[in-house]
Amino acid sequence: MKLGIFTDAHYSSQEVTCSKRYNSRSLEKIRNAYRFFEQEGCDLVVCLGDLIDKEDSHQKETDNLGEVAKIINSGSLKTVCVMGNHDAFAFTAEEFYNILGISAPEVIETEGKTLIFIDACYFKNGEHYAPGDSDWTDTFYPHTDRLKVLLEKVTGDAFIFIHQNIDPDVNSDHRLFNSDEINGILASSGKVKAVFQGHYHPGHSSSHNGIRYATFPAMCENEDAVFVEEI
Ligand SMILES: [Fe+2]
Numbered sequence: 420m421k422l423g424i425f426t427d428a429h430y431s432s433q434e435v436t437c438s439k440r441y442n443s444r445s446l447e448k449i450r451n452a453y454r455f456f457e458q459e460g461c462d463l464v465v466c467l468g469d470l471i472d473k474e475d476s477h478q479k480e481t482d483n484l485g486e487v488a489k490i491i492n493s494g495s496l497k498t499v500c501v502m503g504n505h506d507a508f509a510f511t512a513e514e515f516y517n518i519l520g521i522s523a524p525e526v527i528e529t530e531g532k533t534l535i536f537i538d539a540c541y542f543k544n545g546e547h548y549a550p551g552d553s554d555w556t557d558t559f560y561p562h563t564d565r566l567k568v569l570l571e572k573v574t575g576d577a578f579i580f581i582h583q584n585i586d587p588d589v590n591s592d593h594r595l596f597n598s599d600e601i602n603g604i605l606a607s608s609g610k611v612k613a614v615f616q617g618h619y620h621p622g623h624s625s626s627h628n629g630i631r632y633a634t635f636p637a638m639c640e641n642e643d644a645v646f647v648e649e650i
Pocket residue numbers: 427429469503505618637
């Protein structure tokens with residue numbers, strides 16, 4: 420199965436933020452990414468979050484996400500997208516997926532593989548982020564029991580998709596508060612082959628307990644941050 424992957428587009432009308440995020444250029448980059456994924460014969464496109472960035476008005480944020488929606492729904496490729504902290508700062512999950520015209524992903528079972536999409540837009544007190552209230556350094560996944568049960572039922576290989584980081588190599592301010600617990604669950608299942616993440620814009624690659632951890636570089640900070648992964 421061939422996946423087309425991109426992350427951290429941070430699309431907005433701003434030309435540049437944080438001195439290196441070229442927000443407004445991301446719309447064209449997303450368009451080009453879909454052309455590339457079509458050419459490569461991808462089966463599925465995965466966006467690992469932070470699709471948009473904030474604007475002065477919610478209407479403008481809605482319009483921006485609508486522009487992205489036109490691109491992702493224009494071809495034949497199916498797209499799944501986990502929310503990032505910037506998406507959750509602007510939208511509720513319901514709004515976000517309604518505007519995008521896709522459903523919130525949780526699990527996809529295909530070709531004997533299980534793709535698990537995790538929403539880690541939670542504060543460590545267990546409350547979900549809400550519009551105007553998110554914190555990129557306070558990230559958590561409260562449903563670890565559900566993850567454990569899910570992995571027990573998996574019969575083939577499993578793959579995890581999440582915006583924020585659980586790779587132990589990545590700085591703790593980018594990592595989930597309970598990343599150690601989650602990594603323990605993934606390792607003891609013996610079924611997880613890879614974890615795909617965004618959030619840490621430089622990107623990183625590592626391996627722990629036989630699991631590959633791939634953190635993809637941010638689209639807003641790079642010219643060619645589009646990736647094809649065979650799983
Ligand atoms: Fe980001």
